[in-house]
Amino acid sequence: MKWFLCFTDDKVADETSTFTWEEIRKGSNNLSTQIGCGGFSTVYLARLPVFGLTALKIQPTRFHHQELKIWSRLTTVHPNIVKFIGECSNYTHGSEDEHALLFEYASNGTLYEKLQHLTWKTRTKIAFQLASALEYLHSIQIIHGDIKASNILLDQHLNCKLCDFGSATALPAAATKKVTMMMMGSHGYVDPDYLKKGLVSKKSDIYSYGVVLLQLITGREAVCLKRGEKLSHFMAPVLNGVMGLEEALVSAKKKRGIEVCKLRTMAASLQAAATFMQPTKVGHSNRLHLKSSQSLSKAFGVEPAGARVTCSIQSDLKDFAQKCTDAAKIAGFALATSALVVSGASAEGSPKRLTFDEIQSKTYLEVKGTGTANQCPTIEGGVNGFAVKPGKYNAKKFCLEPTSFTVKAEGVSKNSAPDFQKTKLMTRLTYTLDEIEGPLEVSPDGTIKFEEKDGIDYAAVTVQLPGGERVPFLFTVKQLVASGPPESFGGEFLVPSYRGSSFLDPKGRGGSTGYDNAVALPAGGRGDEEELAKENVKNAASSTGKITLSVTSTKPETGEVIGVFESIQPSDTDLGAKAPKDVKIQGVWYAQLE
DSSP: OOOBOOOOSSBOOSSOOOOOHHHHHHHTTTTTOEEEEOSSOEEEEEEETTTEEEEEEEEEHHHHHHHHHHHHHOOBOOTTBOOEEEEEEEEEETTEEEEEEEEEOOTTOBHHHHGGGOOHHHHHHHHHHHHHHHHHHHHTTEEOSOOOGGGEEEOTTOOEEEOOOTTOEEOOSSSEEEOOSSOOSOTTTSOHHHHHHOEEEHHHHHHHHHHHHHHHHHOOOSEETTTTEEHHHHHHHHHHHOTTHHHHTHHHHHHHOOOHHHHHHHHHHHHHHHTTOOOOOTTOSSOOOOOOHHHHHHHHTBOTTSOOBOOOOSSOHHHHHHHHHHHHHHHSHHHHHHHHHTTTSOTTOSOOOOBHHHHHTOOHHHHTTSSGGGSOOBOSSOEESOOOOSEEEEEEEEEEEEEEEEEEEOOSSTTOOOEEEEOEEOSSSOOOEEEEEEEEEEOTTSOEEEEOOEEEOEEEEEEEOTTSOEEEEEEEOEEEEEEEOTTSEEEEEEEOOTTSHHHHSTTSOSOOOSGGGOOOOOOSOOTTHHHHHHHHSOOOOOEEEEEEEEEEEEETTTTEEEEEEEEEEEOOOTTTTSOOOEEEEEEEEEEEEO
C-alpha cells in the first residue's frame, strides 16, 4: 500500500486521504506525460479523483526527505506558492529508491516560457506576488535557495506560483548559516556574496529576486548563451546610470512597442529607490528583509488577500513607476536592485546616500573615508516627476555624479565593429561636478531651459579599456545649454583640451598663455618631420559634447530636484597628437531651484 497524504484546506489538515500507487500510476497514464525536469527530479502530469490535474514530482529519496521537512514548516497555504497536495512514499523506480510528491498543476507553464508574451500589468502582478511569497518564506526562516524564472509557475490567470523547494533550507534563529550542503542556486541568479563566503542568508533569495525583476523589465534571459554574459552584469551600467536603457531594451521595445522614455522612467524610479536602502554585510544587525504583505498590498494597490491587482499601468507607466518607487522603499525592489549594483563591492556595501541637509551636518572626520564626498545628495519625501511651476529660477548646488564610463572602441576580438566598451577606472573611485549654477526657466508648456554659468564644472578622469589602452578625458559640462521636456532635456557643452591652456584656465574662457607652443622644433629635412611636428606643435582647440538629463523626483517645498543623465564627449587628444574617442558617461544629478 502506497500512502498519499492529502492536504485540503488553507491549514494543513489533520486528516489525510489515502491512495494506492496503482491509482496514481493510472492517473498519470503510467508516467506518460512529462511536463518538467530538473537536475535531480522529473515532473509528470496526473489526473486524480477530487483533485483533478496535478503535478507528480519524482526524485531520489535523499532529496525527498529534505524537501518534505521544508513543506512541514509551511503550515499555511500561500496563494503564490504552489500548493503541496501530498506524497506517495516507498515508490521504487530503477536502481535507486525514489519518492513522489504531488502538487497543484499550473496550466500556463513557467515564467521562463512566457516571459516574452506578458503585458506590463501582468509583469507588475508577478513581481508583487513573488515578493509576497518570499516575504512569507523569510518570516518563517525559510530560504528558497533557487529563485529563477523556471521555478515560477503561472496558473490559468497568470498568477505566480513559486515551486521547487529542493534547494531550500530552514534557518535557525540567526540570520545566516554556514552552508555545508551542495551548491545552491542557478547560474546567473546566484548571489556573489554566497559564492565568495559560502554563507546563505535571506539576501541570497533577494539577489535572485532582483535578477527575476530585471528579466521582467527587459524580457532577457538571466544568462546570454551566445556571449556567456549574465544579465546582472549586462544591466549593471543601466542600474548605475539608467540612461543606457534604450540600448539594453531595444529588442524588448521592438517586440512590445513600449516607449523607451516610459521604460526609462520606470527604471529610473527603481534606481532612485535603490538609494534609500543599501545591502549590508552578512550578520549585520540591519539585515535585508522584505516587509509585511500588508505593506506590500498597500504600496501596490492590491487587496490584502492578494487576489486582485488594481495598479493600472497600461496607459501610463509613470504611475507604475511611482508605485514601484514607493514599494521599493518598503518591499524589496530597492533591495534587489541595489544588491545587483554593488555586487563585488566591499563587505559593508556602498555608503548610504544622504540628503543635502544630512551632508551639511557631517564633520570632515565623519565623511572621511566613507565615500560620501563623492556622491550627489538625494531627496526624501519627494514626488515623482517634475513638479515645478512655470517661471524663472536660479539652479544652484547642481551636482553630477558619474556611475558608469564606457568608451567607443574596437573590441578585443578581431574584426569586431567599434562599440562602447566597459572600462576600468584608473583614477579615483568617482568624480562629481559640484556647485554648478545658472539660470533655469520653466515654460508654460512644462519644457525646461538651463544655462551653466559657474561652478566646479570639470574633473580629469582616466579609464582603461579591456585591451589595456588608457583613455584620459575631462568630464565636464562647461557652458552647457540644455532644453526640452523634463523627462529628456539636453544640449551641447564645451570640452576643453585636457592639457591645454583652456584647461589650465579653470573657466576655459581666457586667452592662450603661450605655454602650449613653447617647444623646441627640430631642424627641417628629416623624414619624420611631419610626425615630429604633430607631436610638438600642439593644438589646444576645444571640442563639444552632448548631454541628456531626465528628472525622476522633485521636492516642491525645498525646490530640490534629482534625476539621471547620459553624456557623450570626446576624450583628450594630447593637444592634437591623438584622435579622440567617444566617451559615454552615465550617472545621477541633483539641483536646488530658487
